[in-house]
Each structure stands twice: as structure tokens, then as C-alpha cells.
Amino acid sequence: MSSMQKRAQILLKNELSKDISPDIKELIDDARADLYDGISATSESYPGFSTAVATIRNYLCDILPMEAYVDMECEQVLSAMPESVFDGEEWIEACTENLYRFEGKEILAAVVGKELVNYL
16 A cells, blocks of 8 residues: 555545444444453443454444545545536546545545454
8 A cells, every 4th residue: 555545544534434333433442452361451332343343343334435536636525526518618637646536445444454354
């Protein structure tokens, strides 16, 4: 993964994480802690790994897009690929030189991490 693509993934994570509830963020953190350090590293309200993973998966599948684009020219997350437009006199080509497309599991990995996503 190039450094530009890694930056795009970070921008995607930051943008999409804004819509995740604090309870689910805590559950993601606990599931990661459980995965790496065992259940003793989790909060008291942690329901266990299997339940946490199912809850995270169901929640994220409901709120995350199936695909997203990150335009590194303006460092913006887009829900659709930019299209060329006609301004009345000429076609203005969409700039796609520094555009990265993410879909499905890549989006989940950006939000929860590349290890935890394997359990979702």
C-alpha cells in the first residue's frame, strides 16, 4: 500500500467514524483489546467477543456505504466517483488522478482495523 493510499484510508476512517455511536466505538475498542490481549483487557460491560463482533457487524453494515472514494487532491471523502460535466461550452473532465476507491471489506477494515475485520 502506497503512502498516499494509506493517507486516503486514514481520511476515510476519520470521516466515517464521525457517524459511529460512542457505544459501538467502545465495543470496537474492547473487541480489539480482546483480540490482542484477551478478555481481561476489556471494559466491564463487554459482552464477549462473538456477541461484540456480531453487534459491530450489524451496526456497521447498516450505516457504512458499500463504496466510497477519497479524493486526495482536496482530501475529501466522496460517495460517488466524480463525473465530467458540460459547462455549456466545453466538457470539464473529472480529476481522478489521485482518487482512491474503497468498497466493502476495505471500508470495514479502515474503520475497525485490518485484524478485527477478519472476524466481521
